[in-house]
Amino acid sequence: MPFRDQLLTCQSCGETFVYRVEEQRLQKEMGLELEPPTRCAKCREDVDTGPGLRAGIVKWYQEDKHFGFISQGNGSDIFFHRSGIEGDPTKFVENTPVWYEVTETDRGLQAVNVHLRE
Ligand SMILES: [Zn+2]
CATH class of the missing domain: 2.40.50.140 (Nucleic acid-binding proteins)
Incomplete structure (x- = not known):
């Protein structure tokens, strides 16, 4: 499956963000399921460990x-x-x-x- 940038809407803040090819490739390399994130990078970071x-x-x-x-x-x-x-x-x-x-x-x-x- 060819990777391509996907435009997604963040479920936390409602902003549009890009699920980037690099991110998809990285998940693949790490042997992870290609799972589009539901939140933008910023919201995910906030959830991760806080600022x-x-x-x-x-x-x-x-x-x-x-x-x-x-x-x-x-x-x-x-x-x-x-x-x-x-x-x-x-x-x-x-x-x-x-x-x-x-x-x-x-x-x-x-x-x-x-x-x-x-
Ligand atoms: Zn967000």
Whole structure:
């Protein structure tokens, strides 16, 4: 089945949002059912952990590439860049528990203020 952007209406706030191809592909890669979300990303985030910090685990980070991904509590991964790391980037190895915040960029959601969860 080819992926394509779907326009959906959020059941919480009533706003129209896009169920993006990248999101669908990610669900597929994670072996999840392709399930269109019922709420927009913002409302889902609010439900997730509330505003502010979320807990995640570093899926991988490559210092030479200056970016990596965090496995989120909701099962999806989120991109993070070296500039979003607080502290020593060499400590952000696979399976490191971290706190992070989510911000929306023109390239999609991105984790910022990524720091060690101890
Ligand atoms: Zn909404």
